[in-house]
Amino acid sequence: MLDSKQMITIKGTKEGLTLFIDDHSSFEDVLSELSDKLSEYRPKKDEPVVPVTVKLGDRYLSDDQKRQISEQLSSKNSFVIQSFDSNVVHRDEALTWKKESDIKVVNRIVRSGQVFEYVGDLLLVGDINPGGKVIATGNVFIMGSLHGIAHAGSNGDRDAVIAASFMKPNQLRIADYISRAPDYDAEGIYMECGLIDEKEDKIVIDRLQVLSHKRKDINGFERRMLNG
Incomplete structure (x- = not known):
């Protein structure tokens, strides 16, 4: 039986949208599911830009990985990354x-x-x-x-x-x-x-x-x- 657990959960807030990303899934799988979810969304003409907060849990993303997620969200959609929130920091930052x-x-x-x-x-x-x-x-x-x-x-x-x-x-x-x-x-x-x-x-x-x-x-x- 296939695991039907969602890797990405999207919730609406007063400030915009919050994306909760499962911290145990591979980054490639996360990108794939994000692409699938976004393909279902068709923004209306002149729709205002929606700020998005990405919750990473115990996952650390490199700058390049953050860029890939940002590009997926902004491409053909009215979304813009407001912040990435993670429980993990890079060794240099720590x-x-x-x-x-x-x-x-x-x-x-x-x-x-x-x-x-x-x-x-x-x-x-x-x-x-x-x-x-x-x-x-x-x-x-x-x-x-x-x-x-x-x-x-x-x-x-x-x-x-x-x-x-x-x-x-x-x-x-x-x-x-x-x-x-x-x-x-x-x-x-x-x-x-x-x-x-x-x-x-x-x-x-x-x-x-x-x-x-x-x-x-x-x-x-x-x-x-x-x-x-």
């Missing part, structure tokens, strides 16, 4: 995600003229001297004195923060924001952080305790540090 989500722990003093760049969150155990600079795509946490320049969210993350045990920076940068001259005591302040205030449209200095309220994901960082 490594990139891991690199960006890791916390880089560095034990050093950043001296005048030195510039260090990091991917992800940075925990610097040491000082940044005047003229020294650190740049991170994520948050910057300094267990020491910040006298130089710290740039967090260098890839454009405006939710990134800068925190230091002692804050007296030459300059703070978060994403594309640059701090003005410090408006706090010239002697510096202890256990403070810098973050973007959207209402004031600038970087503000605040107590370290506000991070748990204004940046909920910081709690994840704290848990990771406590658990090693």
Whole structure:
């Protein structure tokens, strides 16, 4: 007896169509069934383009395979791929995600003229001297004195923060924001952080305790540090 299980299930939604593709079938069989299903559809003249989301389950598709599915859907039909959703990512994508989500722990003093760049969150155990600079795509946490320049969210993350045990920076940068001259005591302040205030449209200095309220994901960082 032949297996009559469908490899492709199509469901209509308010946003368009969703295609569920069986993740155990061969790609060639999936293409064949998709072609058969599309041959039954005859779009009306001037019919609007329908966005399609393709659910892949535990299947990974190469760019070429995605192109083949997109071409089948768009050819002679009023469909356009909106997104491919998969539970599986390519190894390179996974490594990139891991690199960006890791916390880089560095034990050093950043001296005048030195510039260090990091991917992800940075925990610097040491000082940044005047003229020294650190740049991170994520948050910057300094267990020491910040006298130089710290740039967090260098890839454009405006939710990134800068925190230091002692804050007296030459300059703070978060994403594309640059701090003005410090408006706090010239002697510096202890256990403070810098973050973007959207209402004031600038970087503000605040107590370290506000991070748990204004940046909920910081709690994840704290848990990771406590658990090693």
